[in-house]
Amino acid sequence: MAHATIRDVARxxxxxxxxxxRALNGHGNVRANLRERVxxxxxxxxxxxxxxxxxxxxxxxNAIGVMLPDLHxxxxxxxxxxxxGEASARGLQLLLSNMHGDRRGTxxxxxxxxxxxxxxxxxxxxxxxxxxxxxxxSLPTVLISCPDVAADHxxxxxxxxxxxxxxxxxxxxxxxxxxVHLSGPRGNRDAEERIAGYREAMARHGLSPRILTGNxxxxxxxAAALQLxxxxxxADALFAANxxxxxxxxxxxxRAGLAVPDDIAVAGFDDIPLARFVTPALSTMRxxxxxxxxxxxxxxxAILAGETDTDVRRIVPQIIAxxxxxxxxxxxxxx
Amino acid sequence: MAHATIRDVARxxxxxxxxxxRALNGHGNVRANLRERVxxxxxxxxxxxxxxxxxxxxxxxNAIGVMLPDLHxxxxxxxxxxxxGEASARGLQLLLSNMHGDRRGTxxxxxxxxxxxxxxxxxxxxxxxxxxxxxxxSLPTVLISCPDVAADHxxxxxxxxxxxxxxxxxxxxxxxxxxVHLSGPRGNRDAEERIAGYREAMARHGLSPRILTGNxxxxxxxAAALQLxxxxxxADALFAANxxxxxxxxxxxxRAGLAVPDDIAVAGFDDIPLARFVTPALSTMRxxxxxxxxxxxxxxxAILAGETDTDVRRIVPQIIAxxxxxxxxxxxxxx
DNA sequence: CTGTTAGCGCCTTCAG
DNA sequence: CTGAAGGCGCTAACAG
Numbered sequence: 001m002a003h004a005t006i007r008d009v010a011r012x013x014x015x016x017x018x019x020x021x022r023a024l025n026g027h028g029n030v031r032a033n034l035r036e037r038v039x040x041x042x043x044x045x046x047x048x049x050x051x052x053x054x055x056x057x058x059x060x061x062n063a064i065g066v067m068l069p070d071l072h073x074x075x076x077x078x079x080x081x082x083x084x085g086e087a088s089a090r091g092l093q094l095l096l097s098n099m100h101g102d103r104r105g106t107x108x109x110x111x112x113x114x115x116x117x118x119x120x121x122x123x124x125x126x127x128x129x130x131x132x133x134x135x136x137x138s139l140p141t142v143l144i145s146c147p148d149v150a151a152d153h154x155x156x157x158x159x160x161x162x163x164x165x166x167x168x169x170x171x172x173x174x175x176x177x178x179x180v181h182l183s184g185p186r187g188n189r190d191a192e193e194r195i196a197g198y199r200e201a202m203a204r205h206g207l208s209p210r211i212l213t214g215n216x217x218x219x220x221x222x223a224a225a226l227q228l229x230x231x232x233x234x235a236d237a238l239f240a241a242n243x244x245x246x247x248x249x250x251x252x253x254x255r256a257g258l259a260v261p262d263d264i265a266v267a268g269f270d271d272i273p274l275a276r277f278v279t280p281a282l283s284t285m286r287x288x289x290x291x292x293x294x295x296x297x298x299x300x301x302a303i304l305a306g307e308t309d310t311d312v313r314r315i316v317p318q319i320i321a322x323x324x325x326x327x328x329x330x331x332x333x334x335x
Numbered sequence: 336m337a338h339a340t341i342r343d344v345a346r347x348x349x350x351x352x353x354x355x356x357r358a359l360n361g362h363g364n365v366r367a368n369l370r371e372r373v374x375x376x377x378x379x380x381x382x383x384x385x386x387x388x389x390x391x392x393x394x395x396x397n398a399i400g401v402m403l404p405d406l407h408x409x410x411x412x413x414x415x416x417x418x419x420g421e422a423s424a425r426g427l428q429l430l431l432s433n434m435h436g437d438r439r440g441t442x443x444x445x446x447x448x449x450x451x452x453x454x455x456x457x458x459x460x461x462x463x464x465x466x467x468x469x470x471x472x473s474l475p476t477v478l479i480s481c482p483d484v485a486a487d488h489x490x491x492x493x494x495x496x497x498x499x500x501x502x503x504x505x506x507x508x509x510x511x512x513x514x515v516h517l518s519g520p521r522g523n524r525d526a527e528e529r530i531a532g533y534r535e536a537m538a539r540h541g542l543s544p545r546i547l548t549g550n551x552x553x554x555x556x557x558a559a560a561l562q563l564x565x566x567x568x569x570a571d572a573l574f575a576a577n578x579x580x581x582x583x584x585x586x587x588x589x590r591a592g593l594a595v596p597d598d599i600a601v602a603g604f605d606d607i608p609l610a611r612f613v614t615p616a617l618s619t620m621r622x623x624x625x626x627x628x629x630x631x632x633x634x635x636x637a638i639l640a641g642e643t644d645t646d647v648r649r650i651v652p653q654i655i656a657x658x659x660x661x662x663x664x665x666x667x668x669x670x
Numbered sequence: 671c672t673g674t675t676a677g678c679g680c681c682t683t684c685a686g
Numbered sequence: 687c688t689g690a691a692g693g694c695g696c697t698a699a700c701a702g
Contacts, residue, residue, distance in 0.1 A: 003448065003473040005695060016673045021697060029671060046472065052396065052449035053695030056387050056678045063430070063450075071419050077412035084406050084433055093446075095398070096429040098419055111428075113338065114387035114679080115398075115450075137381070138338040247612060277582060279614035340679060351689045356681060364687060388679030391694050449695080 004045040013041040024049070056114075063093040064300055065116035065139075067109060069123060071098055073217075073244050074272035075289060079122060079144075082293025090301050099123065109134050118300045120293075121146060125188035140303045142296045145190055154299050154309040156292050160190050160269075163285040163317035164197030167239055167267050170283070170319055172205055174327035176237035176265055179207065182224045182249065184241040185215045194241045194269060210235070214245050221248025228264075229256050236264055237325070243268035243275050243284055250278065250324065265325040269317070280323030287317050339380040348376040359384070390450075398428040399635055400451035400474075402444060404458060406433055408552075408579050409607035410624060414457060414479075417628025425636050434458065444469050453635045455628075456481060460523035475638045477631045480525055489634050489644040491627050495525050495604075498620040498652035499532030502574055502602050505618070505654055507540055509662035511572035511600055514542065517559045517584065519576040520550045529576045529604060545570070549580050556583025563599075564591050571599055572660070578603035578610045578619055585613065585659065600660040604652070615658030622652050 010017040023030045023038035055061040068076045097108045119141040128147035143155040171179050181198040184191025202209040214220030240246035246268030271286035345352040358365045358373035390396040403411045432443045454476040463482035478490040506514050516533040519526025537544040549555030575581035581603030606621035
């Protein structure tokens with residue numbers, strides 16, 4: 001018993017399919033009693049319009065495709081949550097498609113054609129050439145933290161260098177000197193920029209940089225901490241390129257008997273919700289990823305409404321100083 | 336410059352659209368050189384098949400609709416993550432649609448018709464009648480934590496009562512007697528069942544139940560804690576119906592100078608990732624929501640492949656005893 | 671106001 | 687092996 005189609009309704013109501021379409025879509029130009037008849041027949045038959053067919057006909061899907069690197073960890077989840085809130089407020093649906101760490105994953109972008117009206121792509125570690133190749137020409141696409149290859153696309157760019165710089169300044173201001181950076185994976189745009197900001201701030205203060213390479217996952221934070229603990233001349237601050245690594249490291253430090261922030265300060269980046277809850281609360285750079293997600297959807301909506309938008313919106317991360325980087329002299333006024 | 340269609344390719348390659356379709360879809364019955372010509376022409380034109388049209392024609396979308404109550408907090412995010420992993424491993428896309436706390440949100444289910452091959456619905460607080468009314472008849476639908484109205488649907492049911500019961504037993508075993516339950520919102524299936532389990536276990540031990548009503552959000556945990564703190568005869572354990580409320584309460588207790596678990600034990604439900612990271616680590620009932628999400632997708636895939644599945648799969652939550660409920664006598668062997 | 675007629679872009683019999 | 691033709695379900699002119 002396949003679903004009833006518009007034709008079934010038309011037949012049962014003794015009208016043409018055009019009338020059914022008009023009646024059901026509230027097109028005004030249908031006599032009231034006819035409209036009612038159609039509606040009740042449709043209800044009786046359990047008719048539900050076939051959204052796919054309608055999309056094909058209208059050349060409009062009311063869906064927007066979302067391509068994320070991953071859904072692991074709170075960062076991307078938050079981004080998605082932000083998009084979702086805005087999208088459903090506007091009656092748009094989200095079609096998900098993650099790359100799962102596959103830099104080549106952009107192939108899937110193509111498969112979105114015909115299913116969505118626009119795209120949101122967040123891909124800090126994508127291969128720039130492939131991005132350029134696979135970026136659909138016929139679909140408005142908002143880029144978040146993507147390589148610089150594509151001009152004229154509405155974009156969000158996180159000012160990672162400034163953020164990292166600010167965090168280093170904060171650490172120095174709180175009395176640290178031997179500040180180690182635990183970076184994200186090489187080739188990841190956000191990671192590289194955070195490294196650059198770290199280096200610059202360190203250089204400005206005549207401090208020698210030291211960088212460990214992680215992959216944004218908790219485990220590499222743990223590993224980095226273990227490595228630092230073994231050091232003869234221990235660092236007095238670890239600045240991780242994201243919160244999950246920072247938290248992994250912090251837990252490892254504590255488990256090894258080191259006090260945070262007294263023995264070593266720990267800082268992250270992103271300000272995921274979790275950062276507030278660990279002990280001590282994690283100092284971090286707030287990016288506001290949920291807000292970015294929401295705004296990405298708003299921009300899409302505006303573009304679909306006819307506006308043109310090729311802006312590159314710069315997001316400047318804000319420092320959130322919590323207990324994990326408290327200066328020793330500040331002890332006691334901890335929350 | 337709208338996108339090239341199959342017709343454009345056909346014309347440019349001097350063949351019929353049927354041949355293009357066959358060539359591009361690897362249908363074998365096309366001469367090799369013709370196939371190559373078609374492929375190169377398609378590439379040259381930047382042709383990408385229109386997935387929407389193809390879906391209409393094939394009556395198959397390779398997408399599955401996901402309806403969640405919300406995306407706030409780690410619980411649903413984790414569910415989605417589980418689904419996403421399994422879906423993309425199978426080449427399926429996820430079409431998202433949240434209810435955002437609107438019990439009537441099931442209307443949207445209808446809008447999924449024609450865009451997805453199947454549905455996953457998680458709706459512990461949906462209005463049962465509406466669920467029944469709006470449940471598409473023509474779409475395989477997996478239900479997670481939904482009201483009991485719909486038989487013959489593949490389902491997942493979390494054994495909340497058993498879980499709550501086990502947690503109360505654990506709390507009693509660790510020396511608590513004045514155990515207060517902070518419930519989820521009334522009308523929510525999971526919440527009600529957890530209440531029932533709590534009541535039963537308390538009754539079995541001759542303890543008098545006390546229930547505060549929350550809404551699964553952190554803030555109501557905070558509020559509940561404040562209320563308990565003000566009490567003359569304070570509780571010695573708070574068992575919250577989910578982890579976020581438990582954490583909200585725990586933070587509030589600590590901020591008020593109470594020690595957890597020494598002054599009061601705190602337990603949650605769900606075992607969201609965050610539970611491991613708070614201090615003390617939160618005892619909770621593990622539901623494995625990501626796994627449920629993944630399995631839901633697997634079941635969908637099997638159904639789409641022709642299998643029939645009307646099972647109700649029972650998930651029995653496992654107790655995860657962490658430091659937040661340590662018995663006083665256990666002190667010292669805390670991790 | 672209502673019905674008829676073309677498509678939307680693609681796939682798939684059915685003939686050749 | 688290839689082309690012509692019909693149809694997926696719906697909407698939108700275009701006539702009446």
